[in-house]
Amino acid sequence: MKKNSILIILFAMFLFACNQSQTSKNTDMGNNNEIEKKIKALIAQMTLDEKIGQMCQISKTKITDELKEKIKAGEIGSFLNVEDDASKKEFQRVAVEESRLGIPLIYGRDIIHGYRTVFPIPLGLAATWEPEVLKTGAAVAAKEAAADGLHWTFAPMIDITNDPRWGRIAECCGEDPYLASLYAEALVKGFQGDDISANDKIAACAKHFAGYGASEAGKDYNTTWIPRTQMRNVYLRPFEAAKNAGVATFMCGFNDINGVPASGNEFLLRKVLRQEWGYDGMVVSDWASMTEMIKHGFCADEKEVALKSINVGIDMEMVSRAYIENIPQLIKEGKVSENLIDEAVANILRLKFRLGLFDNPYREVDKSKLLTEENLQAAKDAAIKSMVLIKNDNQVLPVKKTISKVAVIGPLADSPRDQLGCWVFDGKDDEVITPHKAFKDVLGEDRVLFAKGLEKSRTATKEGFPQAIKAAKAADIIFYFAGEEELLSGEARCRAFLDLPGLQSELLAELKATGKPVVMVIMAGRPLTFDKEVEMADALIYAWHPGTMGGPAIVDLVFGAAMPSGRLPVTFPRTVGQIPIYYNYKNTGRPGPREGLDIEMGNPINPKGYNSKYLDVPITPAYPFGYGLTYSEIEYSDLNLSAQKVKFDEPLKISATISNKGQYEATEVVQLYVRDVAARLTRPVKELKRFERVTLKPGESKTVEFEISSKDLAFWDNDDKYAADAGLFYIFVSKNAEENGLKSEFELIK
Numbered sequence: 245m246k247k248n249s250i251l252i253i254l255f256a257m258f259l260f261a262c263n264q265s266q267t268s269k270n271t272d273m274g275n276n277n278e279i280e281k282k283i284k285a286l287i288a289q290m291t292l293d294e295k296i297g298q299m300c301q302i303s304k305t306k307i308t309d310e311l312k313e314k315i316k317a318g319e320i321g322s323f324l325n326v327e328d329d330a331s332k333k334e335f336q337r338v339a340v341e342e343s344r345l346g347i348p349l350i351y352g353r354d355i356i357h358g359y360r361t362v363f364p365i366p367l368g369l370a371a372t373w374e375p376e377v378l379k380t381g382a383a384v385a386a387k388e389a390a391a392d393g394l395h396w397t398f399a400p401m402i403d404i405t406n407d408p409r410w411g412r413i414a415e416c417c418g419e420d421p422y423l424a425s426l427y428a429e430a431l432v433k434g435f436q437g438d439d440i441s442a443n444d445k446i447a448a449c450a451k452h453f454a455g456y457g458a459s460e461a462g463k464d465y466n467t468t469w470i471p472r473t474q475m476r477n478v479y480l481r482p483f484e485a486a487k488n489a490g491v492a493t494f495m496c497g498f499n500d501i502n503g504v505p506a507s508g509n510e511f512l513l514r515k516v517l518r519q520e521w522g523y524d525g526m527v528v529s530d531w532a533s534m535t536e537m538i539k540h541g542f543c544a545d546e547k548e549v550a551l552k553s554i555n556v557g558i559d560m561e562m563v564s565r566a567y568i569e570n571i572p573q574l575i576k577e578g579k580v581s582e583n584l585i586d587e588a589v590a591n592i593l594r595l596k597f598r599l600g601l602f603d604n605p606y607r608e609v610d611k612s613k614l615l616t617e618e619n620l621q622a623a624k625d626a627a628i629k630s631m632v633l634i635k636n637d638n639q640v641l642p643v644k645k646t647i648s649k650v651a652v653i654g655p656l657a658d659s660p661r662d663q664l665g666c667w668v669f670d671g672k673d674d675e676v677i678t679p680h681k682a683f684k685d686v687l688g689e690d691r692v693l694f695a696k697g698l699e700k701s702r703t704a705t706k707e708g709f710p711q712a713i714k715a716a717k718a719a720d721i722i723f724y725f726a727g728e729e730e731l732l733s734g735e736a737r738c739r740a741f742l743d744l745p746g747l748q749s750e751l752l753a754e755l756k757a758t759g760k761p762v763v764m765v766i767m768a769g770r771p772l773t774f775d776k777e778v779e780m781a782d783a784l785i786y787a788w789h790p791g792t793m794g795g796p797a798i799v800d801l802v803f804g805a806a807m808p809s810g811r812l813p814v815t816f817p818r819t820v821g822q823i824p825i826y827y828n829y830k831n832t833g834r835p836g837p838r839e840g841l842d843i844e845m846g847n848p849i850n851p852k853g854y855n856s857k858y859l860d861v862p863i864t865p866a867y868p869f870g871y872g873l874t875y876s877e878i879e880y881s882d883l884n885l886s887a888q889k890v891k892f893d894e895p896l897k898i899s900a901t902i903s904n905k906g907q908y909e910a911t912e913v914v915q916l917y918v919r920d921v922a923a924r925l926t927r928p929v930k931e932l933k934r935f936e937r938v939t940l941k942p943g944e945s946k947t948v949e950f951e952i953s954s955k956d957l958a959f960w961d962n963d964d965k966y967a968a969d970a971g972l973f974y975i976f977v978s979k980n981a982e983e984n985g986l987k988s989e990f991e992l993i994k
C-alpha cells in the first residue's frame with residue numbers, strides 16, 4: 245500500500261479515535277474492533293465510485309491492460325477464475341500499488357471437492373457419514389488453493405435435494421438436513437480453520453441460499469415452491485449450521501422461491517440471514533443471478549435489479565454490471581441511501597481484512613504444496629469411505645490377490661476426466677489413477693486384461709464388444725466399470741431418465757453370458773436406476789465420481805485391503821417415476837404397502853386397497869437412505885432407553901449392542917431415527933437424529949450410546965414458532981432408513 249495512503253488512514257483513525265466512543269460491531273466471525281475501526285476509516289475516504297467498485301466481481305483468467313486500468317481506477321473489487329500466477333500477482337500489484345487507496349483484490353474460485361488433488365464429488369463424500377473426512381478434504385483443498393494464490397472458494401454447496409434428475413445433486417450433501425448440517429460445519433471449518441488469514445486457509449461460501457435443490461422437475465434453475473415450514477425445517481438448516489461455524493460468505497441462488505427470486509429475497513437475506521441469525525459476513529450473488537431477475541419477471545430493467553438487490557443486501561455482484569451502472573443514479577434520485585452502499589462495502593472490506601489481504605496481499609505461491617503424498621492419501625481414504633457396497637452375492641468380494649487374471653472393462657475403467665466428476669478446473673487428467681492403472685500397479689501388466697468395450701458411457705455402437713468379451717473369457721473375474729461420463733453431471737446437466745446411458749447394459753449382458761463372475765462398479769454423479777443390471781452382477785459397488793485416487797480406492801476395496809463402509813446419503817429410486825422419493829416422507833392418511841405388490845389380473849374391485857401406492861412398482865426405494873453393506877454380517881440387539889417418560893429439560897439416553905457375526909472386520913454406521921407420532925404439524929415417519937460409525941473385528945460386539953433431548957425434536961410451524969410437542973415418539977436404531985431395526989418408544993412430557 246502507498247505510503248501517503250497509510251498516513252491518510254492513520255490520520256483518519258486518529259481523528260476517529262478522538263471522537264466519542266466507538267460503536268464497536270460484534271461480528272459473529274470473531275469480534276475485532278481493530279478491523280471495524282479500519283473499515284470505518286477507509287470508507288470515510290472512499291468515493292462513491294470506489295465503493296461501488298468493491299462491489300464488482302469480474303471473471304477473467306488472464307490480465308489485460310484494459311483490466312489493469314479498471315483496477316487502478318478502483319472499479320473492481322474481486323476476480324474469479326484468475327488462472328495463471330503472473331496475472332494473480334499483476335492484478336494485485338496494480339490494485340495495491342497503483343490504485344488511489346490500495347485496497348487489495350480478493351480472488352475467488354470454485355474449489356468444490358478438491359483443488360489439484362481431487363476428492364470424490366460432494367455427494368460421494370456425503371456417503372462417508374464421517375464429517376471429519378469432509379473437513380480433512382476441505383483443509384487439503386484450502387492448503388493447495390492458498391498455496392496457488394487464491395483466497396476464497398465458492399463452497400460448500402449445501403442445498404438439500406431429493407431429486408436425482410437435478411445435475412447438481414452431485415455437488416450436495418444429500419437429502420437429510422441433520423447430516424447435511426454436520427457436513428456444512430465440517431466443510432467450513434476445513435476451508436477456514438480458526439483463522440482465515442493463515443497461509444493454508446481460504447474463505448468459504450455457503451451456497452446457494454436457499455432452496456435451489458427444490459428445482460421443479462429436477463431441471464436446473466427452475467421454479468421452486470417451498471412452504472415456509474419446509475424452508476425452515478429442511479433447506480435453511482445446513483445454512484444456519486454454516487453460519488454458526490463462521491462461514492465468511494454466502495452466495496444466493498438462481499431460483500425463484502414462491503415468486504421471489506433468491507437474489508431479491510428479503511425474507512431470506514434480510515429477515516433470516518441478517519436479523520434472525522445476526523450474520524455480518526459478505527453476500528455475493530451467483531453468476532449474473534441479479535440481472536436474471538429481469539428474465540424471471542421480477543425486475544423491469546437493470547436499474548430495478550440494482551435497487552432490489554441492494555435493498556435485500558447483496559454486497560457483491562458476480563460478473564453482471566447492474567450495480568456499477570445504476571447505483572450512482574439511484575443515489576442521485578434518492579432511491580438508495582449511501583448508507584446501504586457503506587454496509588455492503590463494510591462487509592467486503594471486513595472479509596479482506598480478516599483474510600489479512602491488507603497486510604499480505606500477495607499469497608506466496610508454493611507449488612510444492614500441491615498433490616503431495618499426504619494429500620493423495622487423504623483423497624484415497626475419502627474415496628474408500630465414500631464407496632457403497634450395494635450387492636455382494638456369495639461373498640464374491642473380497643477377491644484374493646492370488647487370482648490369476650482379471651478383466652477390467654467398461655467406459656469408466658480408464659477415463660480420468662470422467663472419474664474426476666463435475667466442477668474440476670485444476671485437477672489434471674494425467675494425475676488421475678484410474679482403476680485400470682491401479683489394477684496393473686497391484687497385479688502387474690500381464691494379469692490385467694483391459695478393454696473398454698464402450699468408449700464413453702453414451703456410446704451406442706458395439707464395435708468394442710468383441711475385444712471386451714475376449715478379455716472377459718480369458719480372465720477369472722470381470723470388473724465392469726459403468727455409469728455416467730462427467731459431462732452428464734453437475735450444473736445444467738439434468739436428466740429425465742436415470743438408467744445407464746448408451747449400451748452399457750447390453751455390454752454387461754454379454755459379459756455375464758461368459759459365465760465369469762462379474763463385479764460391477766458404477767461411477768456416477770447421482771443415483772441411477774439399475775435394477776436389471778444389479779441382477780446380472782454378482783457384486784456391485786457405487787463409487788460416485790471418486791476423484792484422483794478412485795482407482796487405488798476401488799482396488800483396495802475389492803481385494804479386502806480396505807473394507808466398504810459407505811452409506812447412501814440420498815434415496816435411490818427404482819424408477820424415475822417414483823421421484824420425489826425420500827426417507828423422511830409423511831405417513832399420509834392412507835399409507836401404502838411397504839412390502840412388494842402382486843396386483844392380480846382381471847378387474848378386482850379393490851386393487852390392493854385404496855391407499856397411497858402405484859400399481860406398477862412398489863413404493864419403496866431400490867436402496868434407502870443410509871443403505872450400505874459390509875463384507876460381514878452385523879447384528880443389532882439390546883435396545884435400551886434411559887426413560888420411558890422424558891421431560892423437556894432432560895436428556896434421553898439410548899443404547900444398543902452391535903455385533904459382528906461374520907469373518908471380516910466391518911465398519912457399521914449405526915443410525916438413530918425418531919418419529920413424532922402426533923404433533924401440531926404432521927411430521928416425517930423417520931428423522932435422522934444421530935449416527936455412529938462402529939468398527940468391529942469378527943466376533944466383536946460393542947454398545948453404542950446416543951443422547952437426545954427435546955431440542956432435537958423441535959420444529960418450525962406455520963406461525964413461525966419453533967418448539968417440540970409433548971407426546972409419543974418412536975425410536976429406531978437401524979442400519980438404514982427403510983428397516984426399522986430395533987424399535988422402542990418414549991413420551992415427551994411437560
Ligand code: GLC
Pocket residue numbers: 324354398451530531735
Ligand atoms: C455458477 C454456479 C455457482 C458457482 C458460480 C461461479 O453458475 O451456480 O455455484 O460458484 O457460478 O462459477
